[in-house]
Amino acid sequence: MNELAAILKDSKKFSRRNDLKLIERAYTYAAKAHEGQMRLSGDPFMSHCIKVAETLTSLRLDSTTIAAGLLHDVLEDTPHTKEELEEEFGEEVARLVEGVTHIGRIKFKSSEEHQAENIRKMLIAMAKDVRIILIKLADRLHNMQTLKYLPKDKIQSISTETLQIYAPLAHRLGIAKIRSELEDLSLHYLQPETYYELAQQIAExxxxxxxxxxxxCRVLNNELKRAGIKAEVTGRSKHFYSIYRKMVDQRKNLDEIFDLRALRIITSSLRECYGALGIVHTLWTPVPGRFKDYIAMPKMNMYQSLHTTVLGQKGERIEVQIRTADMHRIAENGIAAHWLYKRGTDSEARFDERLVWLRQLLEWLQDLKDPKEFMENLKLDLFSSEVYVFTPKGKVIELPAGSTPIDFAYAIHTDIGNSCRAAKVNGRMVSLRYRLKQGDVTEIMTSKKQTPRRDWLDFVQTSRARSKIRHWLRVHEKIEEEPEEREEEAPRIQKQPDVQRKATSRDNVDVGIGDVSHMLTRFAKCCNPLPGDKIIGYITRSRGLSVHREGCPNVLTDDPARLLTVNWGGKIQASYPAGIRVKGTDRPHLLADILASIRELNVNINAANAYIRKDGSAVCDFVIEVTDQSQLNSIIYTIRKVDGVYSVKRSAVAGGV
Structure with a gap:
């Protein structure tokens, strides 16, 4: 119970709104549920739940999240159900626990597919409620702290996943203290000899x-006091993994890397941050190109600070970070620092903006089916450090370090990327392979004749650019690869599908009935099949053969003799009505922009209907004319790019069956 008392005490410190009784009830419930269960370390299972809750408390999270942290393994490792949790603790706690539990439950064909799908589910859960991933990070942290009790192969795989996925996620969410510990623990397990050698040299x-x-610190403190600036100056230690990465990346030994001194100045106001910067630059000589203002231009994970590097009296390099106390809290706790203050304040919109990168990442990765490709693109986005560049009009675009003008073009708009033929950086023409640097003003020149090239994949950096280029190549190269002779093989007139009767005998042998051009054939309006869809025929009592998409609920019947196997025959030169439903966030001109995107593809619009829901979302239903499923998919893909649109799905055509 001492651990619980500490959690309650710390929780009360930072928020009077925290429901301490909720945390107490969650502790009691979890202790009873896990009674008798032990971890591989020999400790009671409840000790793990307490450690997770302590981490969440250190992040200053709300009582609901801390309670969910205590309960996070109840659904997975005990007979208790979500309904029981909901009845006892309410819908919010139960949803958080289920969200954490849901990650990792499904079985897959391969370890790669398992990892890719689990990570995909984790990102989706995080987009819905970021507290789910905060609990998961706290869970992973304690599992890493006690990893030595697992088999060696498990230690290797979990450490690798932690280093490749969880630590970068913590960085993206701005949680420095969890990120650094996850990285150090991963290094400890993956390269123990390197870790201990590094630790020994640093200790010496x-x-x-x-x-x-x-x-x-003494010299700087004296100068700050003389200038009337209230500030706290401390040394800033670098964690093992960051030192190790610098040694590897820069090919230097520890003496060269560790020669770097690091100071941090915490001021009481924004004005004093810039005043302290002036003092630092007066005391020591600034290193050109090493000043970064993350206060005026915060990172996407909410990090704000002034960074500068100066040369000391002996020529040694000194790294200095300058920030306010609030900025420091956010730098340590990241997005967790905003959670308590998000609801009911004008900062809620700004909080949601901080997760834009996650929603964009999910959008770019949603069409990647291959597990290897998914993980490759995910790691590309999570690992990269940022570079900030400008459009000619002064808009800031954040990109991974090493990005090219093509990455910049696709970040602006897919059409700009697809038609990018040249680029200017700071008023000068550059190669499309040019690596953009901090503060570059970048201008893209386009041409209608330009199309994406396969060799672009060799040097683009962002997952967005990669996925858009691959999509364009898949769509257009597939069309170009079709043999010209195929057109001649198709019948001159092909208005009906080729039909075979589905076997009704027990031997399951299909019996072909040849040409059915004499049979009246119609396409069902309930599901509107298109060339490319898998289809099935249904013999109606008075209207001949009705062709449906496979799986259409309207063809479920107790009389299998009325079902016919139907195949599309040859090339079909006709257009078909298709319904699509578009959902988006309501804004001026949303419908006009969607209509314009459809018209750009020279597609006929037969009907359009739009309305606003009570929750403020916009719903637009369209009936359009298309030639096949592939064209419809291209239209859906184009509409998804319209600003504000978050869902585009095929739908039934209004007007009945």
């Missing part, structure tokens, strides 16, 4: 470095 130099840092 620790005393000397601390003395040097204390002297730098």
């Amino acid at each position: 130099k620790k005393a000397q470095r601390e003395n040097e840092i204390q002297e730098l």
